[in-house]
Amino acid sequence: MKRRSFLSNAAKGVVIPSLMGKMGMNALVPGLSPWASAMSAAGDGDQVLVLVYLNGGNDGLNTVVPLDQLSNLNSSRPLVALPDASLLRLEGTNVGLHPSLVEFKELFDENRLQIIQNVGYPDQNFSHFRSTDIWMSGSSSDELVTSGWAGRYLDEEFPGYPFDYPNESMTDPLAIEIGYGSSLMLQGPSSNMGMVIQDPSWFYNLVNNVEDPAPDTPAGDRLRFVRLVARQSQQYGTVVRDAADAAPAQLDYPENNRLAEQLKIVSRLIAGGLKTRVYVVSYGQFDTHDMQVEIGNTTEGSHAYQLMQVSQAIKAFMDDLDHLNIGDRVMGMTFSEFGRRIISNASYGTDHGSAAPLFLFGNQVAGGVLGDNPEIPRNATYADNLEMQYDFRSVYASIMHQWLCLDESTVGSLMMGDFEQLSVSTGINCLTSSTSEASAKKKLLVSASPNPTPGLTKIDFESQGGILELSILDLSGRSIRPIVKSVFPKGKHTTMIDLTMLPSGNYFVLLRQERIRQTAKLVKL
């Protein structure tokens, strides 16, 4: 039995009883790109974000090499440093790419690839698990957040998921993750917001209606039956299959490239008309403690091989997107839980480190190299690590505001703090944001008094007209108690709540109305 024979049930978020049968994607004709005509009007809601997780902690210093630090680099990491002459120098900058990143250089030269230097967070955690959770949740180092940043974004855009979905305005999975289990990234405040496609073969089995093998015994008979029903129950499975069928012919992707296999699926689904906003793919074993490079030839080895795969896969993906006329709608980002140490170790590898560069790719990225070259100490020791220049949450916040077109106050509440906006996008896609939203964000829409309170407190809030929802969140952003959800006419309103039963501590009152989301801090004595 293959592992795909599990019912990943892609389920998780996907197991939603649904109306899909009534509103299929049948209107989409294979061979005709449904987006061809819509492209000129690309705006709010059409943008897709593709997150590429480089698993294990990618060595940033051998990926984007600071050319002004070469001599210190060579002395600090003699066993892994790349020969100067091998580097792919980027014109107009002070950095060179790893020689495997040939396609990345092309993309950079076309202004379709952007480098952000020294991304990390204060008080670096060196555990894979913890640091991965930090990157996926968007928390600070010492804070425990049980939802993912992309999950919170989707919860904001699609309130009520999963119970009211699919519906007429959103027929498709909100997010698709290719990977075995569901990651923290797409975890929303209460449920996972994504559909999981456990691996490419699962996808092709779905698309091609292939049955997984099962033994010819009574148990095997039941196994086939349960899988069949599970597949029938996945209404999103039908949507995904329809989208896959509707997509025009794709360009070729490199073979034997696990990242390319995944991105090929992503491109096919976008071209097939899925309105899915976020895709998460992952690749690699970048945890290169030993034999990161070949002995005697640092341009070869496992790191070089994996970077080549990444570079080729992303280039093929972007070429395919352009071929399918959807290139302008997609932005991607690579990330990894940390960079690696400055010094090399005796096993021709590098140990867990801190800040590292990341890549944004897409036709609409701002381009160039953002940030300064890291400074490498003359005699680096095991204790030395790279300083962070940009908080990773700044990158997320910038993508949310400049690519996903959320207003800054919403971004602030989703990221649980205000983070500096970095230039990541040409910005043409967010020109349509409404003025009423803009004016609403400046006003204080919700407040509590008395605050702090021993129990009873009055909530004043203002409605823009229509359905408005108030709830109490704990510090991790988890909704712990609904207050009210109802239609409120435009204007000011008041309600009383009783917090006597809540433990003392800090909470938020969250106001939600359409795309407005505002929180007020509330202290229970």
Place this chain on the structure above:
Amino acid sequence: MKIQDRKHHRPEWVMERMQRSIDALLGDQAQSQAFDRPPPPPGSLDKYEGELSEQQLAHLLRRCLTGVRPEDMRRFEGASLDEVLDALFTPQSDPAPPVNDYVDREEGEVDPQVPYGETWINHNWDTNWESGRTTSLKTWWLRLFLNQEASIHMRMHLFLHSLLVIQTWDIFYGKVSYNYWNTLYQSCFGSFRTLMKDITIDAGMLWYLNGAANSKEAPDENYARELQELFCIGKGPDSGYTEGDVQMAAKVLTGWKVSWPDAQVSFAAWDHDTSDKQFSAFYGNRVISGRSGQAGQEETDDLLDMIFDVNETAKYLARRLYTFFVYPEIDAATESEVIAPLADQIRSNGYNLSEALRTLLSSQHFMHEHAIGAIIKNPIDDMIGAMRMLGAGISNDQELDDRYLQSLGLLWQMGDLGLMIGDPPSVAGWPAHYQMPQYDRSWITTTTITRKAIHTDSLLYWGFWTPGELINADVLAFAQRLEDPQDPNRLIDQIVTLCFGLPITQESKDSLKEILLSGQATDDYWTNAWYEWEGDPDNEMNRSLVENRLKSLLQVMLQSAEYYLG
């Protein structure tokens, strides 16, 4: 297919729901017929003499208990088959009866007959409180599954309930439904012949199948028919009772009455048909001579004796045991190798079904690898089994109100999954036990599989919904109950053994391990994270690292097709 209402007064919404589930069932049926049916497991009823493998032990426990806990496996590690069966066939102690936990005290509700926290089982009908008492019975019943001892008692009780059906919402009288419950419970290890007498004159059954309305002037054949068709003889190829036999049996059974409001059963000689009752050749042309006065009730014993004298009765009961406990489909080989000798045993031991069941569960047939995982779990095994395995229970150390509300959530959601305890969809029981060709497959529909996934997801992630406190699984406490949880391979192996009906390949295990390792290549990352948490269990950060990954692992496992195989 239009469902037939065997009972006349079923509420419309029940009919609608039944029709919907039948429709859903037939929809799936069209699909499943496309499969080639594999042959049933081979092997005879002869005793299995080999060593009991870990997989066989888990198989046996899955079929006898509700979910298998790590402690259940450990307790029987290295034990012989007989030692395990000795333990499993030990009756549970009698549970404390259900109590008044149903009044809403915040609303100032009071049941005038029953003080809060006291049992209601001896109290007469009260129009205001029968709904509460019936719900109290059903929620208490579910808690007994959740908190069961390592005994087959609750499973045997469910077998009898699914065979000798009443519907407690139809009865709507807590005391009467409880007495039915208790009659079955006390009979799990005794003679089925004795139980049939008790259930024939059980107040609930006399109401449910109209025995109490069966009068000499206007016989009601309802019970007389089901007694033969569903309870004792069935419609197998060698069953030959006739319509005339149904009519004669109805006459025999005239005179039983249930008093109101105290629901006492008595025999009313004045309404008993005293004529002689002539039965067909199937019963050897037997005549039950009519008797007047209180002697008239002896005819009921004669009727049951006659039924238990035909060979078909033991064969029918053997088939019902087999399809419930082993595999829902019987072919000619199984009929001759397993059913026939099992029926012989049933006949010779005075219709003690539990003894026969013990023989069946220790047979080569049951222990054959093709019998393992061959039946789809019913919703109790599926959902309550998962809760019991994970240790996600409903605590008895809480206020009765809170316990009641939690149990209520569980009850409703079990109904959503297709098994409303105490209220099978019809007198025939649940379709999984009789409806060919679907049988056990009927538990799984696109709707139930979706709901089940949401239920287990909520149990793991944000709390299983109830009107009271949510029910959460403490996955770390669960892992601690396993051996060497710091070793990702051992951890996964043990969970697979506990709850998967089929072993999985190394490749599949590796995929599961990827979740625990977040895709990292080295087992140590899990091991270290585990030890770090154990070394500092109050550290929230350490806790979340192992907890998140365990939840993700269990989520995938509880939704795997293999999990549904019981």
